[in-house]
Amino acid sequence: GEDVEQSLFLSVREGDSSVINCTYTDSSSTYLYWYKQEPGAGLQLLTYIFSNMDMKQDQRLTVLLNKKDKHLSLRIADTQTGDSAIYFCANPSGGSYIPTFGRGTSLIVHP
Amino acid sequence: DAMVIQNPRYQVTQFGKPVTLSCSQTLNHNVMYWYQQKSSQAPKLLFHYYDKDFNNEADTPDNFQSRRPNTSFCFLDIRSPGLGDAAMYLCATSVHRGPNTEAFFGQGTRLTVV
Numbered sequence: 001g002e003d004v005e006q007s008l009f010l011s012v013r014e015g016d017s018s019v020i021n022c023t024y025t026d027s028s029s030t031y032l033y034w035y036k037q038e039p040g041a042g043l044q045l046l047t048y049i050f051s052n053m054d055m056k057q058d059q060r061l062t063v064l065l066n067k068k069d070k071h072l073s074l075r076i077a078d079t080q081t082g083d084s085a086i087y088f089c090a091n092p093s094g095g096s097y098i099p100t101f102g103r104g105t106s107l108i109v110h111p
Numbered sequence: 112d113a114m115v116i117q118n119p120r121y122q123v124t125q126f127g128k129p130v131t132l133s134c135s136q137t138l139n140h141n142v143m144y145w146y147q148q149k150s151s152q153a154p155k156l157l158f159h160y161y162d163k164d165f166n167n168e169a170d171t172p173d174n175f176q177s178r179r180p181n182t183s184f185c186f187l188d189i190r191s192p193g194l195g196d197a198a199m200y201l202c203a204t205s206v207h208r209g210p211n212t213e214a215f216f217g218q219g220t221r222l223t224v225v
Contacts, residue, residue, distance in 0.1 A: 004153065029210070030211065031211045040218065041218055041219075042115070042201060042203075042216030043154070043201070043214075043216040044216065045213045045214070045215075048211070048213075050211075088153070088154070092212075097208045097209050097210055098144070098156060098159065099214055100156075101146075101153040103152055103153045104151075104153065
């Protein structure tokens, strides 16, 4: 299987919460990341979490890390149409500190 | 202002005709990366430079080469593009390689092979 796995699509209604999930295989990383890619643009770092934390909150974003299950999630509260994008989970693997990306989850926000 | 700039945004090349994609950065970062992103797939690292030190991924085809003449510029050369090389090519930079290192991406070059 892939080193980093994500579901491909998520559709939510504007104002609802979105939860994007990711599982990974390499647990040696010190940090795990979420990147956002808007249409026609490159990837942009959205948030990250230190591996000895279970949760990190940053305004509308909440990152949850379950190290035992190697599961990372990104929750976006009060999702807006401007949040429509592809969200990539990234896990620097093999001790190289170079991000290894999942396939990305396309978040579609509809009115 | 854009910090990682890729040119061109769209490139069409003929099957087998060498093509070069370029990337420049104004961040003075030590590390520059090239990723290949095919539709609905994860960005796949092709290689990276740490300063002048070139690091090739084991599964990067020999058809792909890279040059970094100075800190600011990095080029991706595809010697004989095949139809399977059509993809978005992403350039990224980081100040160093470390456990908490943000990568800054350009907008990508979408390569079409005809």
